[in-house]
Amino acid sequence: DAGVTQSPTHLIKTRGQQVTLRCSPKSGHDTVSWYQQALGQGPQFIFQYYEEEERQRGNFPDRFSGHQFPNYSSELNVNALLLGDSALYLCASSPSWADTQYFGPGTRLTVL
Amino acid sequence: DAKTTQPPSMDCAEGRAANLPCNHSTISGNEYVYWYRQIHSQGPQYIIHGLKNNETNEMASLIITEDRKSSTLILPHATLRDTAVYYCIVSEPYNQGGKLIFGQGTELSVKP
Numbered sequence: 696d697a698g699v700t701q702s703p704t705h706l707i708k709t710r711g712q713q714v715t716l717r718c719s720p721k722s723g724h725d726t727v728s729w730y731q732q733a734l735g736q737g738p739q740f741i742f743q744y745y746e747e748e749e750r751q752r753g754n755f756p757d758r759f760s761g762h763q764f765p766n767y768s769s770e771l772n773v774n775a776l777l778l779g780d781s782a783l784y785l786c787a788s789s790p791s792w793a794d795t796q797y798f799g800p801g802t803r804l805t806v807l
Numbered sequence: 808d809a810k811t812t813q814p815p816s817m818d819c820a821e822g823r824a825a826n827l828p829c830n831h832s833t834i835s836g837n838e839y840v841y842w843y844r845q846i847h848s849q850g851p852q853y854i855i856h857g858l859k860n861n862e863t864n865e866m867a868s869l870i871i872t873e874d875r876k877s878s879t880l881i882l883p884h885a886t887l888r889d890t891a892v893y894y895c896i897v898s899e900p901y902n903q904g905g906k907l908i909f910g911q912g913t914e915l916s917v918k919p
Binding site: 699728730736737738739740743751753783785787793794795796797798799800801803 | 841843848849850851852853856894900901906907908909910911912
């Protein structure tokens with residue numbers, strides 16, 4: 696049984712560009728949450744998707760947006776990239792919105 | 808802000824039990840205690856969670872004090888592969904849903 700998968704593994708972008716990160720949840724999971732982890736810090740909650748809707752959102756600007764597809768996979772989009780957006784982006788899935796979350800390996804984004 | 812306090816670092820000898828403390832003095836009645844760990848640059852790995860009673864699984868034991876203001880994660884026979892940052896998180900899943908708030912965690916070093 697595959698766990699949470701994320702793509703790509705690494706990504707390099709320049710300031711002002713846009714990026715899309717992808718996440719496939721564990722089999723049987725219908726909820727996806729996204730986190731940003733800056734170097735040396737704990738992960739910070741960005742938002743959660745359930746039933747294709749953004750259910751909760753953390754303290755992130757509107758440049759961060761997402762989507763969930765009918766097969767429960769999800770995308771995280773970041774517009775107008777800043778140097779400070781360089782981080783490990785983590786996706787977590789859970790069997791429902793209130794259940795234990797299981798994390799993927801992350802996507803390392805570097806903004807130059 | 809994280810609702811938990813953990814020591815920034817701890818050492819443990821290989822083969823010995825690792826006891827990782829966590830203070831959560833403001834925990835509310837419906838909040839669970841979750842433990843995750845993160846090996847360098849990988850996604851956080853779920854370990855265990857509990858509400859009031861002590862819990863044990865194949866990875867670890869969780870001991871929660873009777874007043875629920877603190878807990879201890881026990882790795883019974885630490886190995887070098889247990890070297891990681893351990894995060895203690897309190898969360899009320901049915902109100903807070905997917906929003907896990909990570910602190911700085913405890914960096915556990917298991918030494919030969």
